[in-house]
Amino acid sequence: MLDPAVLMEYMPAFWDGFIVTAKVSILSIIGSFVIGLLIALLRISENKICRIVALCYVDIFRNIPFLVLIFFAYYGLPEIGIYIDAFWTGCFTLSVAVAAYVAETIRAGIQNIDKGIIEAAKSFGFSRVHIYTKIILPLALTSSIRPLGSVFINLILTTSILSAITLGELTSASKIIASTTFRPFEVYMFLVIFYCVLTFALSALIAGWHKYLNRYNGA
Amino acid sequence: MYGDEGFTIFDLQLWAEGLGISFGIFLASSVFGLLLGSIIGLIRYYKVIGIGSLLMLGSEFLKNSPVLVQLFLVYFGVPALLTIDLSPMEAAIITLTGNTAAFIAVIVISSIDAIDKKQLEAARSFALSEWQILRLIIYPQSLAFAMPMFVSLAINQLQVTSLISVIGVVDLTRVGDIINQRTFEPFIVWPIIGVTYFILAKLVERIGTRLEQRFSVHQIRSEI
Numbered sequence: 001m002l003d004p005a006v007l008m009e010y011m012p013a014f015w016d017g018f019i020v021t022a023k024v025s026i027l028s029i030i031g032s033f034v035i036g037l038l039i040a041l042l043r044i045s046e047n048k049i050c051r052i053v054a055l056c057y058v059d060i061f062r063n064i065p066f067l068v069l070i071f072f073a074y075y076g077l078p079e080i081g082i083y084i085d086a087f088w089t090g091c092f093t094l095s096v097a098v099a100a101y102v103a104e105t106i107r108a109g110i111q112n113i114d115k116g117i118i119e120a121a122k123s124f125g126f127s128r129v130h131i132y133t134k135i136i137l138p139l140a141l142t143s144s145i146r147p148l149g150s151v152f153i154n155l156i157l158t159t160s161i162l163s164a165i166t167l168g169e170l171t172s173a174s175k176i177i178a179s180t181t182f183r184p185f186e187v188y189m190f191l192v193i194f195y196c197v198l199t200f201a202l203s204a205l206i207a208g209w210h211k212y213l214n215r216y217n218g219a
Numbered sequence: 220m221y222g223d224e225g226f227t228i229f230d231l232q233l234w235a236e237g238l239g240i241s242f243g244i245f246l247a248s249s250v251f252g253l254l255l256g257s258i259i260g261l262i263r264y265y266k267v268i269g270i271g272s273l274l275m276l277g278s279e280f281l282k283n284s285p286v287l288v289q290l291f292l293v294y295f296g297v298p299a300l301l302t303i304d305l306s307p308m309e310a311a312i313i314t315l316t317g318n319t320a321a322f323i324a325v326i327v328i329s330s331i332d333a334i335d336k337k338q339l340e341a342a343r344s345f346a347l348s349e350w351q352i353l354r355l356i357i358y359p360q361s362l363a364f365a366m367p368m369f370v371s372l373a374i375n376q377l378q379v380t381s382l383i384s385v386i387g388v389v390d391l392t393r394v395g396d397i398i399n400q401r402t403f404e405p406f407i408v409w410p411i412i413g414v415t416y417f418i419l420a421k422l423v424e425r426i427g428t429r430l431e432q433r434f435s436v437h438q439i440r441s442e443i
Contacts (some may be wrong), residue, residue: 005262018373025270047369060417063374063378063416063417063421064378064379064413064416064417064420065379065380065381065382065416066378066381066390067381067382067383067384067385067392068392068395068409068412068413068416069413070398071395071399071405071409072405072409072410074398075403075409076405076406077407079405081404091409092273153283157284157285158285160285160287160288161287161382163286163287164385171285171287171288171291174288174291175291178295178296182299183299184291184292184295184296184299185292185295185296186296186299187296188288188292188295188296189289189292189296190290191284192280192284192288192289193259193280193284193294195281195283195284195285195288196280196284197285197332199283199284200283205386
């Protein structure tokens with residue numbers, strides 16, 4: 001029968017897994033944001049080749065399952081002489097894959113900016129770099145905090161797939177706990193609830209932040 | 220030497236079988252998920268006492284946790300709790316159906332909400348039955364509204380099917396893993412598997428866009 005109390009003594013192992021999940025998530029969020037921003041800028045650039053490259057990038061990484069990508073990186077990288085462990089392989093692949101979604105979100109944010117604002121900046125003699133750093137990016141990023149937040153929450157859920165390449169994160173830790181306690185239902189139910197609480201809390205925080213930053217935009 | 224046997228013609232057969240399993244499970248879970256999700260959405264819409272919000276709570280849980288953990292819960296957890304046997308394939312179809320249904324339910328509810336309430340009032344004042352309203356007014360319009368969301372969900376769910384390889388279903392990803400373990404040729408195996416998924420996704424997208432256009436034609440006609 002259901003016996004959740006049995007999980008209590010395994011909390012330290014679970015916590016260790018959570019720390020790994022948190023580390024991978026934070027590093028990959030930073031990585032995917034940087035790459036995604038770059039791809040978004042390529043996507044709206046005036047150079048046709050840049051646009052095509054960015055479009056292909058987004059199309060490829062949004063249409064191939066993450067599990068296939070991670071296996072490719074995990075078995076493929078050592079073949080070309082890059083020896084990194086499961087942790088860094090995970091961070092690298094997550095950053096590259098999620099960047100495609102980040103790029104699309106930021107692009108949508110940029111394209112929603114009122115063209116008049118950019119024309120006004122041009123007529124005031126702002127340089128191209130200044131228009132991007134002082135006007136386009138701040139506006140696009142503040143208005144896309146909520147959609148970006150859901151991309152990153154999805155990233156956190158995706159870290160569970162890294163258990164397939166033997167990274168000792170939350171799902172991996174739970175798998176070990178489940179096989180030692182012979183209580184798979186309780187363990188995985190707890191894990192589902194844990195992920196849910198985590199994502200609910202994060203999306204509430206992001207929604208609040210979004211509202212605060214967009215308080216003058218009527219959004 | 221082990222692991223250096225090269226590719227054989229049977230790898231092609233294995234690939235085709237994996238493709239069949241992946242696509243079959245995708246189709247099955249999409250169809251069942253569409254049915255179940257629509258029922259949940261309608262239960263919620265007609266405010267069936269108690270069940271509606273309970274089902275929505277359940278679908279929130281399914282939407283906000285990793286599908287991989289849901290698979291483990293169904294494949295390892297449920298049989299242990301209820302002492303029943305569940306094959307990997309059954310567990311995969313059950314989990315993916317539930318997961319798809321959770322997303323479908325939310326889409327169904329938002330597309331019904333998108334219909335102008337005045338139309339429903341007008342229909343009621345013409346004494347149409349609730350069934351007629353559902354069939355003639357809500358269904359065609361909400362379907363046209365929901366179609367783009369269904370298509371992007373389908374493309375997403377196609378990729379999610381790759382996770383069932385982890386519980387031992389021999390799908391396309393699992394086939395890739397098996398061949399990769401034997402040949403140690405990750406730069407040949409994984410790109411082929413990746414391209415197969417990519418083409419499948421594009422196919423689903425193409426069919427989806429075709430359907431989308433058909434239903435929006437319907438919408439324009441009914442507006443005239």
